[in-house]
Amino acid sequence: MAHDPASHIDQGSLSAIFEGTNTITQPVLQCVQVKPIAGQQGGPERYRVVFSDISNFVQSMLASQVNHHVHDGRLRKGVFVRLKSFQTNVVKNKKIIIVLDLEVLEHLGESEKIGSPQALDSKTEDVQPQSTTIQTGGFYGNNAQAPQQQSIPQRAATHSSSTSHANIYPIEALSPYAHKWTIKARCTNKSDIKTWHNKNGEGKLFSVNLLDESGEIRGTGFNDQCDALYDVFQEGGVYYITSPCRVQMAKKQFTNLNNDYELTFERDTLVEKAEEQNGVPQVRFNFTSIGDLQSVEKDTTIDTIGVLKEVGETSQIVSKTTSKPYDKRELTLVDNSNFSVRLTIWGNAATTFDVAPESIIAFKGVKVSDFGGRSLSLLSSGSMTVDPDINEAHKLKGWYDAQGRTDTFLSHANAGASVGAAGGRMDPIKTCQQVKDENLGMSEATDYFTTRASIVFIRAENFAYPACLSADCNKKVVQDNDGQWRCEKCDRAHPKPEYRYIMSVNASDHTGQLWLNCFDDVGRQIMGMSADELMEMTENDKKASENVFQDASCKAWVFKCRAKMDNFQDQQRVRYQVSAASPLNYSAECTRLAEMIKMYSME
Numbered sequence: 001m002a003h004d005p006a007s008h009i010d011q012g013s014l015s016a017i018f019e020g021t022n023t024i025t026q027p028v029l030q031c032v033q034v035k036p037i038a039g040q041q042g043g044p045e046r047y048r049v050v051f052s053d054i055s056n057f058v059q060s061m062l063a064s065q066v067n068h069h070v071h072d073g074r075l076r077k078g079v080f081v082r083l084k085s086f087q088t089n090v091v092k093n094k095k096i097i098i099v100l101d102l103e104v105l106e107h108l109g110e111s112e113k114i115g116s117p118q119a120l121d122s123k124t125e126d127v128q129p130q131s132t133t134i135q136t137g138g139f140y141g142n143n144a145q146a147p148q149q150q151s152i153p154q155r156a157a158t159h160s161s162s163t164s165h166a167n168i169y170p171i172e173a174l175s176p177y178a179h180k181w182t183i184k185a186r187c188t189n190k191s192d193i194k195t196w197h198n199k200n201g202e203g204k205l206f207s208v209n210l211l212d213e214s215g216e217i218r219g220t221g222f223n224d225q226c227d228a229l230y231d232v233f234q235e236g237g238v239y240y241i242t243s244p245c246r247v248q249m250a251k252k253q254f255t256n257l258n259n260d261y262e263l264t265f266e267r268d269t270l271v272e273k274a275e276e277q278n279g280v281p282q283v284r285f286n287f288t289s290i291g292d293l294q295s296v297e298k299d300t301t302i303d304t305i306g307v308l309k310e311v312g313e314t315s316q317i318v319s320k321t322t323s324k325p326y327d328k329r330e331l332t333l334v335d336n337s338n339f340s341v342r343l344t345i346w347g348n349a350a351t352t353f354d355v356a357p358e359s360i361i362a363f364k365g366v367k368v369s370d371f372g373g374r375s376l377s378l379l380s381s382g383s384m385t386v387d388p389d390i391n392e393a394h395k396l397k398g399w400y401d402a403q404g405r406t407d408t409f410l411s412h413a414n415a416g417a418s419v420g421a422a423g424g425r426m427d428p429i430k431t432c433q434q435v436k437d438e439n440l441g442m443s444e445a446t447d448y449f450t451t452r453a454s455i456v457f458i459r460a461e462n463f464a465y466p467a468c469l470s471a472d473c474n475k476k477v478v479q480d481n482d483g484q485w486r487c488e489k490c491d492r493a494h495p496k497p498e499y500r501y502i503m504s505v506n507a508s509d510h511t512g513q514l515w516l517n518c519f520d521d522v523g524r525q526i527m528g529m530s531a532d533e534l535m536e537m538t539e540n541d542k543k544a545s546e547n548v549f550q551d552a553s554c555k556a557w558v559f560k561c562r563a564k565m566d567n568f569q570d571q572q573r574v575r576y577q578v579s580a581a582s583p584l585n586y587s588a589e590c591t592r593l594a595e596m597i598k599m600y601s602m603e
Contacts, residue, residue: 005080005108006054006115014056014120018088018095028082028105029053032113034070037061049075051083051097054115060086060097063172063214064258069104078110085213087170095120098173100213170214174247174261182242185210185217186280187233188364189383192348193226208233209257209381210241211281218255218381219245219263229271235383238277242270256301256365256381258286283385285362287392291337293374301379305362305392306333307400309340309409314350317471318492326471327351333361336399338585340409342521343376345384355386358400360393410558410582411525433511441563441574449563452584453507453514454556455526458549463523464531466497474500474520499531507559516559518578525581526552556584 013027033050047062047070062070069075085101169181189209196203206229207220219241221229233239246264255262265271288302296302310332316325329350334340343366345353355361365382369375378384387393396404430440430449440447467474468487477485477497484493501523505516518526527534527548538545559578566575 005111008080008105008108009052009054009114011054012056014051014053014058017097018120026082026084027053028080030111030114031075031077031079031081032057032117033077034075049099051081052113052115052117054117056120057117058095058097058120060099061173063098063100063170065214066099066102069102074104074106075102076110078112080105080108080110087168087173087214089169089173096173098170098214100170171210171212171217171259172214174217174263176247176261178243178247180243182240183210183212184238184240184274184280185212186238186282187235188216188283189381190230190233190235191380193230206230207254207381209383210239210263211284213281215259216257216284217259217261217263218250218257219265221265224267225265225269229265232271232273236282238274238280240270240272240274242272245269254381256367256379283362283364283383283388285364285390285392287362289337289339290333290335290341291339293339293341293368293376296368296374298368298370300368301365302368302376303362303364304333304341304343304366304376305360305388305396306335306341307396307404308332308355308357308359308361309334311353311355311357314353315498316469318469319471329353331361334404334407334409335396336404338407338409338588340411341374341376343378345378346380349378349384358405360387360396361385362388362390362393408583408585410585410588411580431511432507432509432514435514435563435576436512441565441576444565447563448561450558450560451507451509451514452556452558452589453509455505455553456508456513457506458526458552459504459506460546460549463503464499464501464535467500468492469494469496469498499535501527501531503527507557514576516561516576516578518581522578522581526557528552558582558584 008028009030010024010027013024013029016023017027029051030053031049032052033048035048037046037048045064045067047067049060049062050057051060075081082103082105083097083099083101084103085099087098087100089096089098169178169183171183171185174181174183187208188211191207193204193206196205203223204226205220205222206226207218210217210219241263244266246266247261248264250257250259250262285303285305287305288296290304290306308331312330312332314327314329316327318325326346327348327350328344328346331343331345331353332340333343343363362385363376363378363382364384365379366376367379369377428449430438430451432451432453435449435451440449466477466479466485468477468485468490470487470490470492473487473490475487475489477487477494480486480493484495485497486493500520501518502520503518503523503526505518505526507514507516520531524530528551529548534545534548537548558581560580561576561578563574563576565572
């Protein structure tokens with residue numbers, strides 16, 4: 001520990017920073033207070049910190065990426081820090097610092113407040129905030145004074161350099177109480193123009209996701225602002241956006257960004273394309289691994305990255321509410337957690353998708369669904385990046401080339417409440433005979449279990465049924481006299497059905513056998529193709545169809561099942577329904593058996 005830590009503090013640096021005369025690029029200061037800031041429930045944590053240079057002290061706010069210093073206990077009252085990257089502003093005549101990056105100087109230890117620092121207040125005439133950002137590659141610009149700006153309509157964006165913008169705010173600091181601000185941010189996503197018609201009239205809108213080093217925020221333009229700004233914003237471009245621009249509480253149902261607030265562009269909001277396109281992050285991810293999806297709540301929005309294992313064909317569904325058709329395509333992703341997941345992309349992204357299998361894709365803004373087990377859906381505000389130049393992608397590529405290409409993957413399909421190794425409730429592992437001996441499913445409550453067994457027979461009769469094409473319907477349709485397939489629930493007719501599996505398989509282990517019922521997602525896994533494809537094969541090439549059934553037999557699977565009493569033709573029987581299935585992972589099974597042996601403490 002240093003004998004005199006006060007000698008390391010850059011005394012007078014705070015005043016010099018705000019006056020624009022500071023020559024110390026990374027000032028050393030003492031932390032004299034740390035307090036959490038009350039925010040919106042479920043929003044990001046925020047902390048207010050007071051820093052002292054012995055002569056003065058100043059209020060500061062930590063950007064969210066710096067919060068970990070508080071969480072791990074390093075940033076606390078009395079310690080010494082080096083500010084590596086920061087932004088200064090004046091809000092209501094109060095000088096503040098937004099800290100983007102810092103280093104806690106642990107070798108200096110901690111001490112009581114040194115000296116008697118005075119508050120660094122703004123002078124009455126000092127109403128124009130100054131901007132100083134250190135070591136950010138020119139991201140926030142320099143200290144040049146901003147010329148007085150006229151209220152310019154947004155008809156077109158001009159090119160602007162950082163020298164014309166002194167009052168650069170980090171996105172993290174925006175709030176309804178901030179005035180006369182400019183942000184410099186990259187447009188990471190731009191939506192299509194959407195229209196609406198209701199009893200109050202009609203209109204249109206579009207939205208963009210904006211990113212800088214401190215955070216992200218969503219901006220939306222309505223009607224005239226939609227016309228004026230839609231062609232101005234281009235994905236990947238960097239822009240200056242200057243108030244007046246409304247900052248309001250975010251409507252979380254429409255955004256996947258971690259910000260309490262969102263922007264609404266107004267008539268006089270000024271949008272200018274920055275000449276300097278570098279120094280602003282391209283995109284910020286907070287990845288959730290595929291193996292961890294079972295621990296994520298339904299309807300949560302996440303980011304994920306994986307290897308593209310399979311690419312499905314484009315199909316179309318019809319919305320029950322609007323009767324509009326929607327294009328979709330299903331992708332299968334895998335990662336080094338040895339799990340796979342089905343991810344659906346929609347609209348233009350589905351029809352124009354042209355990515356080679358085994359590419360690495362990073363998805364930002366995907367919604368977690370429990371329909372048919374854990375699955376993912378790319379939101380309209382989300383984005384995907386193919387083979388991104390980030391560490392996570394390089395690690396996945398190395399793993400896949402080394403071993404992943406030949407690995408067997410567990411599936412989240414229909415995992416429901418029975419999630420086992422993926423997280424959540426661990427269902428007991430039972431042999432076929434134990435299921436019968438313990439009378440699982442004989443009580444009023446549903447019983448859940450996992451069994452490891454090999455398929456010895458698949459009933460080829462009635463393996464699928466014709467289903468409705470409407471979104472989320474899946475009810476059986478009946479062919480009428482004019483050849484149309486009618487759904488009684490939707491009261492709609494379709495030119496053809498979508499066949500879905502409803503299979504019965506006989507699974508056997510060393511103790512006995514069980515008849516298991518499998519729905520569409522599990523059927524696709526077992527048969528290796530859709531029910532539509534197998535039905536067409538059955539009608540056109542009976543021999544090829546029989547070979548598919550034969551090839552699917554005599555394979556070992558891990559079945560997650562629920563057992564419940566069922567009434568059939570006035571007789572009660574136990575029905576075993578498969579909620580998820582995955583090929584037996586021999587490596588994982590060996591590990592499980594080895595752990596069981598250890599429990600017996602055998603030498």
